[in-house]
Amino acid sequence: MATEFQDRVDLKTDEMIINMGPQHPATHGVLRLLLNLDGETVKHVEPVLGHLHRAQEWQGQNRTWFQYQALIDRVDYLSGMFTSWAMARACESIDGMVVPPRAEYLRVIVGEMNRITSHLLWLGTYLIDLGAMFGFPFYPFREREKLFDLFEEIAGQRMMYNYIRIGGVLRDPKPQWFDKLSKFLDEFPDRIDEYEAIVTENPIFLNRTKGIGILKQSVAKDYAVTGPCARCSGIPIDLRKDKPYSIYPEIEFESIGYNKDGDTWDRYMARILEMRESIKIIRQCLAKIPEGDIIAKKQAAGMRVKAGEGFAAVESPRGILGCYVISTGTDKPYRFRWRNPSFCNLSVLPELLVGAPIADIMAIFGSIDVILPDVDR
Amino acid sequence: MIPNGAEVFKLSRLSIAWLSIIFGIVWAVCWSIGVGLPMLLEGQFGERVTLINEILKAVTPIVAILVFIPINAMFMVLIERRALAIFTVRKGPNRVGPDGNLQTMADAVKLLLKEDITPTGADAFMFTLAPILFFAPSIFGSLPLLAAVTNNHDLFKILNLPTGIFYILASASLPVVALVMAGWSSNNKYSLVGGLRSAAQAISYEIPLVFSLITVCLMAGTLDVVKIAQQQAGGILNWNILGGGALAGLNQFFAAIISGQGADKALAAFYPYGGLSYVAALVLVPCVFMSFCLYLTSACAEINRIPFDLPEAESELVSGYNTEYSGIKFAIFFLAEFTNLFVVASITTVMFLGGGDNPIPPYLLDKFTPFPQMIAALRETPLVKDLHLINPETLFATFWVIAKVYSLVFFAILIRGTLPRFRIDQLMNFGWKRLIPLSLIIFVLVVFARGFVISHG
Amino acid sequence: MSTETKPPEPQAPLPAGQYGQFLSEHGINSERLPDSLGAETIVLAKQDLDSAIKLLRNSSEINLDLLITISGVDMADSIDAVYHLWSYSHKGELVIKVRALKTEIPQDQLPTVPSIARFWPSANWHERETYDLVGIRFTGHPYMRRILNPWDWDGHPLRRDYKQPVDCLNDKNPHSFR
Incomplete structure (x- = not known):
């Protein structure tokens, strides 16, 4: 009797293995997480990648420069401008091309616009991850659509722009386009206030995000985390400041997120503040933009890049987005290697998740802002 | 604009x-x-x-x-x-x-x-039984309410029970079993976690829910929903949401002023201990209002609405306990969820918002508008007299019930459109560390304050 | 499509730069290559990689603590693992190449390079990816599996001699749908 009772007291609990994804409402595409759960607590995580692998690097060395330029927007479809920009910078540096100033200004303008759209989408989906399923998440999409309309006017596309080309940009926008943009910039701060009024101090939101998923500085450095996530952990890394490219040295702005706790709420605030900084940057560009050419050399289908190799990077909304290009002077790249911020930032996820409850998986995973096409390429 | x-x-x-x-x-x-x-x-x-x-x-x-x-x-x-x-x-x-x-x-x-799929390895009997068991209580549990919301209409009178609210609460606690059954029998880990969550959640939130309703029953002195609804007749000051009838004396006082007789007597009749009674009434008003809020909160948790919809949290558990359901079984789950929302709104209406009562008190309505004459005229029409097609007592009551219930439903939708979801441990902390102590404190306060005030005549 | 891609020609040796000197002070020999876009480029021997990277990462004056990426490149006569090192605190960059000469690779085996994932977690996924796509085996890696391709994939797609598999959706298949 005694032993039977003892058996009942010492309940044996097993760890449960759950396959979260690849088809799961909140894995932002097709990430698969192999979770070992003890009750609702995560014991071990293994991310399984590759469900969205499209062999972008392989295509890079089997397409001409001109063809591949149109493909790379698909690497990170939420910030297509930055992938084009990174490739353009790499090829221009290898080729020794000088980009006209007007094109540089236009690049910064569209780049910062794209940063805003990317953060807006992150904001909406993050709130969906937190379970604000039907209400607020659609507000950011309203403003995102307006920016997409502007992109459509200059690039002819709403998401896969192919606007930044090697040597400059595709098309010079009409004067009315700048008017529309500045009108949007005038009303956008109010919209951000609107989001903040609903979300920032919302007690449930604070409960779900404050002190959750703390990314320590040393861990962030170990895993090569960049972008807003790294900056919130107190690592002052912002490529626009550290290794200024394009016309960023001439523009006054702050890189957001230094010296904070590094929890998910900070990452939320950093992105909100970054949107406000982007507005400032675009305003300054609109005031300073010179007249002139928009492309150094008109491209054609058989274009070549001089022989050489190099790594060029830009500060994308998710971190350092770079590409390592080896050219042999032919019309095809010899090797095209992407350095994707999502790939590196995602590798820190197991560190953050161990010990968290199931509900926090999505709060933490969402807050590091991973785009799965960017991870899997 | x-x-x-x-x-x-x-x-x-x-x-x-x-x-x-x-x-x-x-x-x-x-x-x-x-x-x-x-x-x-x-x-x-x-x-x-x-x-x-x-x-x-x-x-x-x-x-x-x-x-x-x-x-x-x-x-x-x-x-x-x-x-x-x-x-x-x-x-x-x-x-x-x-x-x-x-x-x-x-x-x-x-x-x-749609095709009705039973997943491999599922316990088919339990899998089929779960939606039925989930839906049934929302039908038979709401029967006494039907008598209350129709103002005791002849046809629905027989549904009334002397212990109506007890019966409603008892049947409202049954669906949890069905959710655990659904979660367990689906042979899906997400469903299992969802089912367990729903059990934990329902057990913790039932306590503040019951305490907040007991507060009202204590003030009303009865468990009979029809009586509770009828006690609140006579304008918004009589409604349970405002002190559970502690302001009924004030209502009588205003009525006496309007009709011009015996104002002092009305106050003395309802507040027999003078200053002590007024203090008691002042304590009762916020207390009962708090239990109204408590009821709405814990009812939201009972019926798994956002921000308490953890058993079916889409972003974590795909769809929780009903992940594996399809076709008509899923339809039944869906139907029961919305019916539960309606039932909860009806309980709130009957217990707190005066049931079918008009918010404007009769001493104003009858004196300054021609409604009494119109109703009297209506009674003489053949529709009422011969065919019994319209019952004036029930008609207006039903109108107000519909207005109140659907306002509460709309309020629930508004909340759904605004708030993010709790985390399970925060939900439990909120339930056990905030709501239950608060409901106990309110309960004790109401027990003491009730003795000093005569509520509902 | 018009011209055949050729690997770049080898270059003449150059004097050691800042990082090359630092390494030689600590007894590690390196060969300097032409700078790639202003970043010093050195070639290290396989056996020196571990100690060199530990030195570069941990020394206070060099402090190259941001591993940007590890890439594998299939060159004409060798298979290179290329390490891009940056610093979180200053602007320094360094490119390290570790070469596995094709003549030294045994038949039907993968070239090997020592893994740095044991002491630098961010190298973990990069090394797995390089193994998956270019086919460099990083010895001492804790979990040397394919990461982007399916586990049963044949070959390493970014090798120059990689043959595209023939399947029903492929142009090379005579019964292709296209």
Whole structure:
């Protein structure tokens, strides 16, 4: 009797293995997480990648420069401008091309616009991850659509722009386009206030995000985390400041997120503040933009890049987005290697998740802002 | 100016049209079974069919509920989708029928025609039983409410129980078993976690829920929902939400002032201990209002609405306990969820918001408007007198009940459109560390303060 | 499509730069290559990689603590693992190449390079990816599996001699749908 009772007291609990994804409402595409759960607590995580692998690097060395330029927007479809920009910078540096100033200004303008759209989408989906399923998440999409309309006017596309080309940009926008943009910039701060009024101090939101998923500085450095996530952990890394490219040295702005706790709420605030900084940057560009050419050399289908190799990077909304290009002077790249911020930032996820409850998986995973096409390429 | 005024106008038009159709149909069915058919039979066969008539009358409420629940759920789904669309600057359903008003009917047909899948390794018997067990309590549990919301109409009188609220609460705690069954029998880990979560959540939130209702019962001195609803008649000051009847004396005082006699006597009759009574009334008003808020919160948790919809948290557990359900079983889950929302709103209306009572007190209404004469005239019409098609006592009560219940439903939708979801441990902490102590404190305060005030005459 | 891609020609040796000198002070020999876009480029021997990277990462004056990426490149006569090192605190960059000469690779085996994932977690996924796509086996890696391709994939797609598999959706298949 005694032993039977003892058996009942010492309940044996097993760890449960759950396959979260690849088809799961909140894995932002097709990430698969192999979770070992003890009750609702995560014991071990293994991310399984590759469900969205499209062999972008392989295509890079089997397409001409001109063809591949149109493909790379698909690497990170939420910030297509930055992938084009990174490739353009790499090829221009290898080729020794000088980009006209007007094109540089236009690049910064569209780049910062794209940063805003990317953060807006992150904001909406993050709130969906937190379970604000039907209400607020659609507000950011309203403003995102307006920016997409502007992109459509200059690039002819709403998401896969192919606007930044090697040597400059595709098309010079009409004067009315700048008017529309500045009108949007005038009303956008109010919209951000609107989001903040609903979300920032919302007690449930604070409960779900404050002190959750703390990314320590040393861990962030170990895993090569960049972008807003790294900056919130107190690592002052912002490529626009550290290794200024394009016309960023001439523009006054702050890189957001230094010296904070590094929890998910900070990452939320950093992105909100970054949107406000982007507005400032675009305003300054609109005031300073010179007249002139928009492309150094008109491209054609058989274009070549001089022989050489190099790594060029830009500060994308998710971190350092770079590409390592080896050219042999032919019309095809010899090797095209992407350095994707999502790939590196995602590798820190197991560190953050161990010990968290199931509900926090999505709060933490969402807050590091991973785009799965960017991870899997 | 509302930015999407046209959409709001469409929503109100839709609501009015749907509500008239729903209640028109339900009343037509009820009348024809419970009143029309017996009258016809009695005219034809006389005394011989008394037994049949009694059976017909007894069956009427069941038929009414069975007709009402599906079409009401369809309407609530539609209004929820439309309202959420308005909150989120979208268009909402606008393809099926005029302005998309028949969308949910199409959805219902689709769900009924879909294949009914039982997953491999599932416990088929439990898997089938779970939705039934989930749905059944929301039908039989709400029966006493039907008597209360129709102001004790002849046809629905028999449903009333002397311990009505006890019965309602008892049956409202049954669906948890069904959720655990659904989660366990689905052979899916997400479902299992969802089912366990729902069990934990329902057990913790039932305590503040019951305590907040007990507070009201304590003030009313009865468990009979019909009596509780009828006690609150006589204007907004009599409603339980304002002190559980502690302000009834004030109501009498105003009535006496308007009619010009015995104002002091009215106050003395209701507040016998002078200053002590007034203090007690002042304590009761916030206490009972707090228990109203407590009830809404814990009822939200009971029926798994956002921000407490953890058992079916989409972003974590795919769909929780009903992940593996499809076809008609899923439809039943869906139906029961919306019915539960409606039932909770009805309980709130009956227990706190005066049931079918008009917020304007009768001493103002009767004195300054011609309503009494109109009602008296209505009583003389053949519709009332011969056919019993309209019952003036029930007609206006039902109107107010509908208005109050659907306002509460709309409030729940508004919350759904605003708040993110809790985490499970935070939810438990909130329940056990905040709501339960608070409800106990309120309970104790009400127990003491109640003795000093005479409520509800 | 018009011209055949050729690997770049080898270059003449150059004097050691800042990082090359630092390494030689600590007894590690390196060969300097032409700078790639202003970043010093050195070639290290396989056996020196571990100690060199530990030195570069941990020394306070060099402090190259941001591993940007590890890439594998299939060159004409060798298979390179290329390490891009940056610093979180200053602007320094360094490119390290570790070469596995094709003549030294045994038949039907993968070239090997020592893994740095044991002491630098961010190298973990990069090394797995390089193994997956270019086919460099990083010895001592804790979990040397394919990361982007399916586990049963044949070959390493970014090798120059990689043959595209023939399947029903492929141009090379005579019964292709296209």
